[in-house]
Structures are given as C-alpha cells and as structure tokens.
Amino acid sequence: MLTIHGVTRSRASRIVWLCHEIGLEFRQNPVIQAYRLADPDAPDAPLNTHSPSFLALSPAGTIPVIEDDGLTLSESLAATLYLARKYGGDLGPADLSEDALMMQWSFYAATAIEPDALTILFLHAPSRLQAGEDQAHVANAAERLIRPLKVVEAHLATHAHLVGGRFTVADINLAEILRYAQGYAELMGQFPATMAWLEECQSRPAFRRMWEERLAEPE
Template sequence: MLTIYGVTRSRASRIIWLCHELGLPFQQVPVIQAYRLPDPDSPSAPLNTRSESFLKLSPAGAIPVIRDGELTLSESLACTLYLARKHGQPFGPANASEDAQMLQWGFYAVSSIEQDALTILYLHKQGQQQSGADQAAIANASERLIRPLTVLEGHLARRSYLVADRFTVADINMAEVLRYAQGHHALLDQFPSVTAWLNDCQARPGFRKMWNERLNEPE
C-alpha cells in the first residue's frame, strides 16, 4: 500500500487530494514540520522533520515523502506526477504531449506563483491590520503575481481545465499553489476565469474530503 509521510497541513495535501480523486488507498504517517514544535528534539516530541527515524527516510528533512513498493520519493509535485502517470487517465497523461503540458503547468506554478502566494498567505490576514512592512510585502507579492495570473486567466478563459479539457493532476498542482493567495480577494477578483476554475476545483469531492481531514488535524 502507498504510504504518505507528512501531515495534511503541508504540501502532502496535493498528494492526498489526488489519491482521493483516484480512489487510491493509502496509509498516512503524520510527520509534522519541526518549526511548528517548541522543542522538536525533545524525546517526547511527536514524529517530525528532525526526528532521526524520518531523516533516515528523507535526509533533506522535508515533507511530504511517499513510499510505493520499493520506491521512495520526495518533492510533492514529483509525487503527484508519478502517481498520475502510474494510474493513468483521466487524471494522468494520455500521451507525451499531455505529459509535457502537465509538467509545464506544475513548473510554472512553483517557479512563478508559489513563493509570492506564500508571502500573501503568511502576511495577509483577512480583517486584520498589517504593519506597514507587511502591507508593502503583500503589495509587492501581488504585483509580481499579476503577470503569471494574467497568463493563467488567458488560458482558462478559453477552456475549463489546464490540460486536455478535463480535470487532471495539473489542476490539482496549480490549485493547491493558488490556494495560498486565495484569501486576498483584491488580487484574485481581477481574474474571474481563474477564480471560477479554482472554485470548481475546490468543489470536487476529492478536495472536500482532503480539506475536511486537514481541518480536523491539530494546528
């Protein structure tokens, strides 16, 4: 059985969402991020990214990691793309062209969107006053996101999904990155096709199941 190492409040959410879409059973080992613990090196600390047993599995000390038979794999997008290819359509590629497009959108999400979207997630608190420095950082991150979101808007204005006009792993990978900036309505409201697509992705039962599991985890 597939094993996923990592709490759902991490990039493991991408893999878990895909597994729910695939109907793929898995075992989850809830490795928590060390930075979330007051003393991750304490003998009583829960299994975390600095635990000796986890570092043997992942020398980088980062989640998520999956084990599938003899394969141990890290990096969340590598994990989702591997599982999508292994289990095929409709979520995986039907041919080399679709495979390349799924890779393209995954790389675009992490190289052009994720860092600034994370800045917004960490600093933007809806209804709360930010410091001047935080406001400037949010404004700068939002400005940098205009260009990649404009590209995404143009693509989604002409089709329902990113690749092959069906919901695939490419949509999961991109949606989970964009989710970080989703609470900043002043930014996302400028891109109605992106917003409609993101809402459609998050209305899927696979996402809702993952999200409920995430909400039920300890913060």
C-alpha cells in the same frame, strides 16, 4: 500500499487530494513540520521533520515524502505527477504531449507563482490590522503575481481545464498553489476566469474530503 509521510496541513494535501480523486488507498504517517513545535528535538516531541527516523528517510528534512513499491520520492509535485501517471487514469497523461503539458503547468506554478503566493498566505491577515512592513511585502508579492496570473487567466478564459479538456493532476497542482493567494481579493478579483476555475476545483468531493481531513488535524 502507498505511504504518505507528512500531515495534510502541508504540501501533502496535493497528494492526498489526488489519491481521493482516483480512489487510491494509502497509509499516512503524520510527520509534522519541526518549525511548528516549541522543541522538535525534545525526547517527547511528536514525529517531525527533525526526527532521526524521518531524516533517515528524507535527508532534506521536508515533507511530504512518499514510498510506493520500493520507490522513495520527495517533492510533492514529483509525487503527484508520478502517481497520476501510474494510477491516475484520465487524471494522468494520455500521451507524451499531455505529459509534457502537465509538467509545464506544474513547474510554472511552482516557480512563477508559489513563492509569492506563500508570502500572501503567511502575511495577509484580512481579519486583523497588519504591520506596515507585512502589508508592503504582501503588496509587492501581489504585484509580482499579476504577470503569471495573466497567463493562467488567458488560458482558463478559453479552456475549462489546463490539459486535455478534462480535470487532471495539472489542475490539482495549480489549484493547491493558487489556494495560498485565494484570500487576497485585491489580487484574485482581477482574474475572474481563474477564480471560477479554482472554485470549481474546490467544489469536487475529493477536495472537500481532503480539506475536512486537513481541518481535523491540530493547527
């Protein structure tokens, strides 16, 4: 059985969502990020990314990691693309061209969107007054995101999905990255087709199941 190492409050959410979409059973080992713990090296600390047993599996000390049929694989996008190819049916590629396009969109999301989207996730707090420095970082990140989001918007304005005219792993990978910036209306409001697509992705039962599981985990 597939094992996912990592709590769902991490990039493991992408893998969990995909597994729910395709009905793939898995065991989840709830490794938590060390930075979330006061003393991750304490004898009574929960299993975390500093724990020797996890570092033996993943020397980089990051989650998620999957184990499947003797393969140990880190990097969440590598994991989702692998699982979609092996188990995903229509969520995976039908041919080499689709495979290349799914990788293209996934890597574009990771390189052109995710770093600045994470800045917004961590620093944008719409319910409270923020320090001026944080506001400036968020504004700069949003400005940098306009160019890549225009690319996404142009595609989604004329296509219901990213690849093959159907919902695939590429949609999962991009949607989970765009979620980080979703709460910043000043930015995302400029891209109505992208927001409509994102909301449709997040209305899927498999996403809602993943999200409920994520919310049930300790913060």
